[in-house]
Amino acid sequence: MKLTCLSAIIACTLLFSCKKEAATPSPLTGSWNGKLSKGTEAPPSGLFYMQLSANHSVKRVNADGEVTATGSWKLSGSDFTAQYKYIDDATVIVTLTGTYNPATNEISGSWKNSYDVKGLWNAQKKTAN
Numbered sequence: 001m002k003l004t005c006l007s008a009i010i011a012c013t014l015l016f017s018c019k020k021e022a023a024t025p026s027p028l029t030g031s032w033n034g035k036l037s038k039g040t041e042a043p044p045s046g047l048f049y050m051q052l053s054a055n056h057s058v059k060r061v062n063a064d065g066e067v068t069a070t071g072s073w074k075l076s077g078s079d080f081t082a083q084y085k086y087i088d089d090a091t092v093i094v095t096l097t098g099t100y101n102p103a104t105n106e107i108s109g110s111w112k113n114s115y116d117v118k119g120l121w122n123a124q125k126k127t128a129n
Contacts, residue, residue, distance in 0.1 A: 027102060027125075028075055029054045034123030036111065044120050050082075058082045060094075075100060080107050096121060 031051050035044035051059040052073055060069035071084025071094075082096040091114060098109020098121070108122035 025054060026052075026075065027105070028052045028073070028080070028100065028107075031126040032107070032123040033126050034107075034121060036121035037119045038117065040110065040118060040120055044122055048121055048123060050123065052082075058084050060084055060086075069094065078102075080109065098122075 029052055032049065034048040036046050036048045037044040038046075047063060049061045049063065049065075051061060053059075056072050056074060058071050058073040059067045060071075062068050067087065069084040069086040071082060073080065073082035073096075078100045080096070080098045080100045084094055086092045086094075093114040094111055095113075096109065096111045098107045100107045105125045106122060109120070110118065111121050112118045
């Protein structure tokens with residue numbers, strides 16, 4: 001019985017004394033401004049805004065800062081992907097794929113929605129003034 005209690009105390013001590021590593025914040029967390037196009041022929045020209053959170057949620061916002069769509073994002077190496085649904089029409093699901101360039105703090109790539117409409121997009125992280 002003493003051995004079992006001693007083992008339990010040692011196990012608890014080891015479990016609670018382990019140093020927890022703080023998660024490294026992603027360089028992508030924050031507000032992004034950019035452009036998008038419908039189709040792949042023309043360079044992106046329509047305005048595009050999104051917010052990437054540390055919990056890997058994405059919010060698509062309009063020029064007034066109102067959230068128009070929500071979803072999730074991930075970064076694997078330099079490969080960026082995000083998927084979101086519009087709040088006013090959840091049947092519209094948009095998937096963004098792109099490449100993150102840490103030297104320029106930009107993401108560029110292509111997008112596609114649930115109705116097979118496609119285009120190009122790019123965004124640059126908004127810096128604090």
